[in-house]
Amino acid sequence: MVSPHVPPLPWRHPRTPGPWRDGNRITLLENGEQFFPAAFAAIAGAQREVLLETFILFEDQVGRDLQRALIQAANRGVRVDLTIDGYGSPSFTPEFLSELVAAGVRVHVFDPHPGWLGIRVNVFRRLHRKLLIVDGMRAFIGGINFSVDHLAGSGPEAKQDYSVELEGPIVGDLLSFARAAAAGDGTGEAWRHPAEVSRDTAGTASVLFALRDNRHRRRGIEREYRRAIANAQREIIIANAYFFPGFGFLRELRRAAKRGVRVCLIVAAESDTPIAHPATRTLYRHLLSAQVEIVEYCERPYHGKVAIIDDDWATIGSSNLDPLSLSLNLEANIFVRDRAFVQALRASLDALRQRQCHAIERTQLGPRRWWHAMARPVLFHVLRRFPRWAGLLPAHTPRKQILSAEQTA
Known part of the structure; x- marks a missing residue:
């Protein structure tokens, strides 16, 4: 199949995803065991610039390793911008942040809010992206945060997840967006003109960089999913940690x-969010009735956000398929057309299915209750209308704060 390449434009409307870029190399990284060494090696080799965004950064062994790598990069003259989310990364010791700032690392906190009675209240409008761009030459994107619970050896609660390393022209799109986000309010609203895109071919993959925000790119990621689902010919595999999409998405899957x-x-x-799994289970009967296969992964928490369609389409990124990701969070995914990458991701998912997974059958759901006939229309009405309702909550506009030495003391 010919890759749907769109040539770069001098200007494009912010509602439109960036163009498909040909000539990229993409490497699948499974869990922290593969992702962290690759990311830290890239930072260690940085000569000019490191741009990093993460939803979660914990002050554990992984977080301290990252801190040390960023400080070393800053000390040798590399410009380093680190952006964390005020909800996902709630607290650090003063020393952890002050050492970063003292070395010259620009530490940005997206939507910082004090807790209320010890409770984090800014659950909406979170910066959920996971991006790392080094020297405009290498980029990483996926669902893996910088925390020790992404290492399988950390115990039974360790998360199963994915990221990718990118080289080639697509890195220019990630670079220009990350620069705009670091320089502005964190949303990348100023991102209009992609950076000068390298013409150097690094591989065979065509890649599209897509975003979701609360201004002009509200449905970019979902739209790419649904377009690919509508054009699927043989197979759709969606492996997503939190699955509770809207009515239109479910309709495309059933069709x-x-x-x-x-x-x-x-x-x-099982899920680390109490409401997530029960919400997903409410969709089982509706999907099974259309012959959709449902498999639950039981070995440990599943945190991935990936999908495969046919032999040459895949996506990976930060976006779940639930109301928070599709209607509220700031997210970033890539969409890939490359048979070799699809084969690698398919092999990983096939291995996953062979480890502690079980298929859901309609007989396991129990008898249909009398109230199901009433509850189902209400549920689908909520799914249909939620994106519009979510756009009204909360009223505040998230902001981004750059930490100073005084604030970290």
């Missing part, structure tokens, strides 16, 4: 299954 496409949904058997 694909009914026209003979094999549709397989891989979800977590």
